Amino acid sequence: MHQWKGRLRASGIHLGISLCIAALAAVLVFGLWYPYPYREISGGRELFLLVVAVDVVMGPLITFAIFNRAKPRRELLMDFTVVGLLQMAALTYGLWTVFVARPVHLVFEYSRMSVVHAIDIDAGLLAKAPPSLQKLPLTGPTAIGLRPFRTPDEEFDATMAAMSGVPLSARSDLWQPYADSAADILRQARPVSELRARLAPQAALIDRAIANTGKTAAQLRYLPLVDRTHAWTVLLDSETAEPLGFLPLDPF
Secondary structure (H helix, E strand, O other): OHHHHHHHHHHHHHHHHHHHHHHHHHHHHHHHHOOOOHHHHOOHHHHHHHHHHHHHHHHHHHHHHHOOOOOOHHHHHHHHHHHHHHHHHHHHHHHHHHHHOOEEEEEEOOOOEEEEEHHHOOHHHHOOOOHHHOOOOOOOOEEEEEOOOOOHHHHHHHHHHHHOOOOHHHOHHHEEEHHHHHHHHHHHOEEHHHHHHHOHHHHHHHHHHHHHHOOOHHHEEEEEEEOOOOEEEEEEEOOOOOEEEEEOOOOO
């Protein structure tokens, strides 16, 4: 019985330390790489929880299995060192996986908004992006646009690539600063009053999102926002096209 109590105590201490490290990792992931709403749109929350849950459970379970007060102190210290190194290696690999899958840009894709992720971007094409966009952001997605196609052949090639699984938003050779797309964005965006009329059962949710922007409905427009598996709505300033709010509603 005494041996079991010792194992449980050691495992509990290890669990507490693991949870503290996981909390620090969460600040990094959700504070920088996956700010709202991308933690939901891009699956960051689920990916992080999967990675951290495995790591947090693994260490304390191994500690429970190997802890034995009868072992010399030096041997116990070596055991804990090996477990700690294995756990940190697993966490580092997991965080790297989350990092390379992070969303980097909110892209105006001619008639809608789209989220592009670092892992989707061809490094070779990135060199063809405007100089200001060739370095992927580390502190959450930034808003950019796609330039108009220069020739029918370019449009055809981009369309065929999209049909093959390369989204237009990931074509960094088509990127341009968001301000250069503002006029096109406002031409494509629709009045928020139309969204409210179409989705009348969700009027309360829409009204809260409008209020959170600090603007009136008349000062806002909207566009659909798509990701790999989600469709949301982005609220835009009707004068500048600046993204001001997000709604977990499919406007299609």
